[in-house]
Amino acid sequence: MQEDKAALRKELLAARSALHADEGDRREAGRLVRDTLLALPQLQMAGTVAVYYSVGTEPDTRGLVYALWKRGTYVLLPVLRPDGDLDWASYEGPDSLVPGPRGRPEPGERPRGVQAVSRADAVLAPALAVDRAGNRLGRGGGSYDRALARVGPLIPVIALLYDDELLSRVPAEEHDMPVRAAVRPRAGITWLPAAAPAAPACSG
Numbered sequence: 175m176q177e178d179k180a181a182l183r184k185e186l187l188a189a190r191s192a193l194h195a196d197e198g199d200r201r202e203a204g205r206l207v208r209d210t211l212l213a214l215p216q217l218q219m220a221g222t223v224a225v226y227y228s229v230g231t232e233p234d235t236r237g238l239v240y241a242l243w244k245r246g247t248y249v250l251l252p253v254l255r256p257d258g259d260l261d262w263a264s265y266e267g268p269d270s271l272v273p274g275p276r277g278r279p280e281p282g283e284r285p286r287g288v289q290a291v292s293r294a295d296a297v298l299a300p301a302l303a304v305d306r307a308g309n310r311l312g313r314g315g316g317s318y319d320r321a322l323a324r325v326g327p328l329i330p331v332i333a334l335l336y337d338d339e340l341l342s343r344v345p346a347e348e349h350d351m352p353v354r355a356a357v358r359p360r361a362g363i364t365w366l367p368a369a370a371p372a373a374p375a376c377s378g
Contacts, residue, residue, distance in 0.1 A: 204234025206359035220295035262290035301333035308352035322351035
């Protein structure tokens with residue numbers, strides 16, 4: 175299983191590097207993903223959204239993070255702990271970010287604890303691929319699987335992908351946490367497995 179995952183990761187990362195290395199391409203993909211997510215009732219009603227700040231060839235989330243914050247959403251970004259788990263801190267605008275491990279900017283605000291993600295009304299997760307059953311392939315560190323295990327079953331967990339990264343099958347183990355939906359630049363939102371989305375969440 176680990177070998178299958180490693181081989182698929184290598185293939186997907188190579189494809190991203192070849193097709194999405196251009197900054198303008200990533201920004202356009204990010205704009206389309208942002209517009210889809212901002213129009214979702216599940217995010218429009220969410221008081222708190224846990225998201226991540228994109229790096230490298232990931233679909234650009236920087237505009238999404240800023241737009242959520244500007245419209246009054248309480249935005250949580252991950253803070254990588256030395257043990258590989260994810261703490262969370264609030265995003266307070268672009269000037270609130272500091273350099274983090276592995277090149278991903280993190281909030282400079284006081285961390286809220288690893289359980290903070292469990293209080294989010296929606297969670298937006300990075301992924302290299304997702305399959306039709308909702309199985310998610312990450313980069314192999316296990317940080318997001320640990321974090322998503324703390325999220326309730328009715329909370330929409332949405333993976334951000336490029337259009338060709340929703341696959342028929344992704345290798346999955348018992349500890350791998352599934353997602354409820356995938357959003358892609360041109361394909362929009364796909365709820366997984368094929369089912370109606372959860373009712374819009376509202377904090378407080």
